[in-house]
């Protein structure tokens with residue numbers, strides 16, 4: 001029986017391996033209070049056997065935050081979900097969309113599009129054990145599947161297994177012949193099919209993902225589906241999130257300027273440096289913050305050339321930020 005409230009999924013930042021780690025999420029949270037943030041995918045065996053605090057630890061300020069699990073063994077996933085729930089995540093999400101070789105060899109990720117019964121078993125098993133919602137992120141199909149069959153088949157089985165929320169990356173994955181990167185650009189996007197899923201299954205929460213670059217586009221999608229998940233743009237140009245609270249969640253107070261974001265990130269970085277985290281591990285996520293402003297390139301360069309050095313401290317960030325001019329009246333028009 002569910003006891004935890006559903007997080008608001010109107011706008012979320014996608015799970016991205018190597019990118020949406022805890023430092024990135026803390027940083028993004030300084031730009032938007034309401035966007036739902038996803039972790040990188042963590043495999044169930046890693047959670048069960050690996051360094052849990054390292055894999056799952058996060059800062060309270062990151063809420064609302066969802067953990068994405070990788071796996072296809074209902075028993076393992078259930079154990080991993082229980083452990084993750086204990087860390088305080090607001091949602092458990094299962095990865096049915098990631099096409100990398102490493103992921104396929106473990107029989108999880110996008111290849112599970114071909115095993116909808118197994119996915120439904122995994123979700124049902126997890127949902128009986130945890131009080132937080134269990135969701136799925138999938139593709140519209142893989143390889144020679146017909147998305148018009150594969151996607152509704154998966155969705156119906158998930159619905160019957162008690163899953164209420166499905167996030168659809170609106171393109172197929174080709175498991176052979178394309179790299180993971182190509183699988184995020186080459187297969188064509190089919191937003192209409194995702195819209196159709198919402199019309200066909202109105203009781204389910206359907207969120208759309210793939211190629212969404214602005215908040216104007218987000219608003220258009222929200223006329224057809226319940227939520228939008230943004231990936232690469234939110235990482236590469238994080239200030240696109242600056243208007244999310246106001247335009248999508250009705251917040252009336254202004255969000256932080258870019259310089260205020262850095263100022264607010266400083267105490268966090270100081271704490272983590274004391275714990276032995278390197279400056280580079282954190283600053284690598286913030287390079288795109290000033291994109292489009294005079295001095296943005298100098299900011300990037302100063303950080304890239306210095307943050308990785310042994311003993312690098314916050315003075316590097318202060319020096320870099322002094323190279324950027326921010327308009328006095330910030331317009332937040334990154335979108």
Ligand SMILES: Cc1cc2nc3c(=O)[nH]c(=O)nc-3n(C[C@H](O)[C@H](O)[C@H](O)COP(=O)(O)O)c2cc1C
Nearest residue numbers: 014015016017040041095169210211212230231232
């Ligand atoms: C660097 C990188 C890592 C990714 N890792 C994951 C992952 O761990 N799990 C997942 O479901 N999708 C992963 N994705 C896919 C994204 O979540 C998203 O579905 C995809 O980038 C399409 O959205 P976008 O066009 O807004 O970027 C990754 C994407 C990128 C760029």
